[in-house]
Amino acid sequence: MKIALISPSKNHLQEMSRVLEAHSHTVVLFDGGKSKMRQVAEQEQPDLMVVDGMCCDPNELALVEYVTTHHPKVAVILLCATQTPEFLINSMRAGVREVLPSPATPAALEAAVNRMAAKLLGLHGATAGKVLAFMPCKGGSGATFLATNLGFQLAETSSVLLIDLNLQFGDALSFVSDGKPASTVADVAHDISRLDASFLVASTVKVAPNFSILAAPEDMSKAMEVKAEHVDAILALAVTLYDFVLLDIDRNLNTLAIRALDRAHRIYPVLQAGLPSIRNASKLLAVFKSLGYPATKTELIVNRFEKTSEISISDMRRSLGSVALLTIPDSYKEVNNSINRGVPLVEISRTNPVAKGLADLALALAPRQDQNSSFFARLFRKA
Numbered sequence: 001m002k003i004a005l006i007s008p009s010k011n012h013l014q015e016m017s018r019v020l021e022a023h024s025h026t027v028v029l030f031d032g033g034k035s036k037m038r039q040v041a042e043q044e045q046p047d048l049m050v051v052d053g054m055c056c057d058p059n060e061l062a063l064v065e066y067v068t069t070h071h072p073k074v075a076v077i078l079l080c081a082t083q084t085p086e087f088l089i090n091s092m093r094a095g096v097r098e099v100l101p102s103p104a105t106p107a108a109l110e111a112a113v114n115r116m117a118a119k120l121l122g123l124h125g126a127t128a129g130k131v132l133a134f135m136p137c138k139g140g141s142g143a144t145f146l147a148t149n150l151g152f153q154l155a156e157t158s159s160v161l162l163i164d165l166n167l168q169f170g171d172a173l174s175f176v177s178d179g180k181p182a183s184t185v186a187d188v189a190h191d192i193s194r195l196d197a198s199f200l201v202a203s204t205v206k207v208a209p210n211f212s213i214l215a216a217p218e219d220m221s222k223a224m225e226v227k228a229e230h231v232d233a234i235l236a237l238a239v240t241l242y243d244f245v246l247l248d249i250d251r252n253l254n255t256l257a258i259r260a261l262d263r264a265h266r267i268y269p270v271l272q273a274g275l276p277s278i279r280n281a282s283k284l285l286a287v288f289k290s291l292g293y294p295a296t297k298t299e300l301i302v303n304r305f306e307k308t309s310e311i312s313i314s315d316m317r318r319s320l321g322s323v324a325l326l327t328i329p330d331s332y333k334e335v336n337n338s339i340n341r342g343v344p345l346v347e348i349s350r351t352n353p354v355a356k357g358l359a360d361l362a363l364a365l366a367p368r369q370d371q372n373s374s375f376f377a378r379l380f381r382k383a
Contacts, residue, residue, distance in 0.1 A: 002026045007052035038342035041071045052079040061094040067094025103300040133247040133264040137271035137280040142303040148175040152344040153362040155211035158243035160209040166221035170216025179205045189230035228259040273309040304330040329353040
């Protein structure tokens, strides 16, 4: 485990370093105070940061909260000469894992670091969930319908969370449920310092036993409060709790969207067999290439495809290159019925060709013989 030690006392640094290096940890030392936390987190990216020299001033915890919010993979232990119950509570709220006396005894430091190592080993040993991003190449392409309905079908064998990142006009929840969100992406972002498994799960709407949705804010003004680092922190936690995390993203490639796409294992731009959609798809592919995404990360979905269409799959391949193409057939009447009722299509007609196409995709993503354990089993195992 890589551990960064920060202390204004060179003696404390040397003593802690001897204890930790004796247990084969990689230790980097920083002579100074808590103001170095941000720099150390960004440049060293340690697994654990031990910060000595804290006092009971609540204002100092703002420095800690910045690190725990923007670098959720970095665990923080504070060493404080004097401790009050209020400071301990506020430290935990800021995301601190443990608070020890300063200077810490070798036994206390060793025990605390061992606890952190055990937690990290359990987290890294678990299989992280896959992030699948859906975005329309043109308005009305059907990306939200496909994302929500695929999520519902994946949930038959896997645990699934869909995050609605169409922050200003998102309505993914209404496609498969008449439930009302008690919390949204904006609410989680606002209280990002509280982010843990229980908080994230409680902020979602459960559509089915293994399918939950974190809704977009209903108040458009709150969408502006959601930042890229908030989405990054939410995704970092979500993949430890769910087998699949689906993202419904709008067409605007801003910093937030790109941060989400960076985390995606697979991106599914959704288009229809028309020239405007194909042109936009070509632009998206060019952007993905400039971002350094491998070609295998993207699979285009041609929605509402008809074999009699004037533009064939061969025509699209000539225009778009060797990118993977998946087709979903047209079934306007039943799909429209599903959307208007807020009921997953598979519950209206499992034999519908669109439902069958999504079932095939779900099976390819989560083969039945490799079924993952249930969401609750994973949640309690990883807690």
